[in-house]
Amino acid sequence: MIDAGIVGGGGYTAGELIRLLLHHPEINLDFVYSRSQGGKPVSSIHQDLVGEADFAFADAVNTDVDVIFLCMGHGNSRPFLEENPLPEEVKIVDLSRDFRLKEDDTHGNNRQFIYGLPELNYDSISKTDQVANPGCFATGIQLALLPMADNKKLLEDVNIHAITGSTGAGQKPRSTTHFSWREGNVSIYKAFTHQHLDEIKQSVGQLQGVYNQDINFIPMRGNFTRGIFVSAYTKTDLTEHEAVELYKEYYSDAQFTHVSPEPLHLKQVVNTNKCILHVEKHGDNLLVTSIIDNLLKGASGQAVHNMNLMLGLPEDTGLQLKSSYF
Template sequence: MQTIKAGIIGGAGYTAGELLRILINHPQVKIGFVHSKSNAGNFIYEVHDDLFGETDLKFSATFDSNVDVVFFCVAHGEAKKVVTEFSPSVKIIDLSQDHRIAADHSFVYGLPELNKEAIQNANYVANPGCFATAIQLALLPLAEAGLLNGEVYASCTTGSTGAGQSLTETSHFSWRQNNLSVYKAFMHQHLAEINQSLLQAQDNYSGNLYILPQRGSFTRGILACITLKSDKTLNELQVLFEDKYQDEPFVFLAPKNCHLKQVVNTNKCLLYLEKNEDDVMIVSVIDNLLKGASGQAVQNMNLMFGLPETTGLKLKPSAF
């Protein structure tokens, strides 16, 4: 059985903690190193205390180049600085936003439901953003059918873990609890990568997508409620979505309106369609730390190494 030796850079944050939880239990992965500038020499479970009893690994102060794949869980802007630390034979999966926009780099955009074949042949993959994943999976069937021809509105509510581990006013318990607010309206940083993918799927797509993000009073998950106009019947739209995702192991068309507890702690995306006259509503729910980050990163690793996509990712939702 193939053994993949993996390294993690930026090992102290939420995405790295979830990545470690998956990789420790992945049947074909051995963790080579977990790098953290601020925690070097400490046991991993001293930071990620949910991993107490799961591993005796310590954070390292240096990188180990003797690995097969490295996950970048660093702050935006930092990934570009460390790519050259590894030989071209080492596969890289970047969970930051540094390489998501196609430009002068060799990273493949890592949305498996859009770029599966390219990911399978890639050495470098840029993992999509969490909002971007939820919204793109809701819109790709329409884009591939050439049906995105007007304005699209995405009202998206995310949990506090989407803001990262650093304490800020709006992630503080006393501010976030029993509260709700809009932020970065129309200007969210994931808009560029979403528009890039939709244009890839539909070459005449005009880019009329408006994102309205909200901070929710919970820790994990994203619920995206997307509205647009279409003269297609509900049945025609459902068939379109079923055909698109019938062979995708993590995306499902739900028979009734879905909610976050169906996907939290999984790599799933659930989609639900509803229609009122010419108005279409698409609900998309994911776990922002898994399908929106670390779970999707492992899904990409599986594809890059020729493993079944679901390896190590058969996770039950925390439904109650």
């Protein structure tokens, strides 16, 4: 068995990660560390794990494990690693944005993080000991754009509208996450300035090279709990058939990303590690829709996928999940 630990165990992302690792056939979950919840039963915080997580949050980190997941808030992973240097043989999957960008991807003795989008960096992830897990919006949007970038076909501005569930804002209550505000409500936030734009531009540049056009991103808050629905469009001279074939080819070997001939709806992916895409042409505009579960494919499921690649396990180990369709 492979010993794993989680640092930062109290939030939604950690709760899903605990669930996945408890049921992973190759993993022994050695500890779940939480500074704020140390000593409390895990199932008292993650109440969906009653009967499954019969242990308490650890009040210390055990470095004698094979892999550690960092599930702390953004900006906390780098200080944690500086204050708690881990043995070089311990693999790290960081779910914050601390190491996602090239200018920030090293720490300590030049230990470099690889950007953990398997559909982009499969080979590099398989050879590394440190992965920076992508953001949730960034995952859904990049998967909508990568085939075009890989074929040097992003030649015009890209316009994106994407709506996310309330769990994307984290577990800590805020004025825009509580029930009476969110129910029956939709709103825009961080228009054109969302922090995931830097990741998206970095990945587009990695495949296409120079891309000087704008990526216009309008993020929206939805009145549901889980999932992200992305609508992205750009002008292209590709026919619809050519575009669909381009997407099918790019994702032909992808374990979790699929191209559907039918229009999408969010329940197809909730509670799964899938991304499903749909491609259609309207006049000069190519419209690509993309759906993911923000807590799984956009966070904890992708983290386990990355771990599987790093450890040489079959990609779908522990991730054979059915959508909450009904």
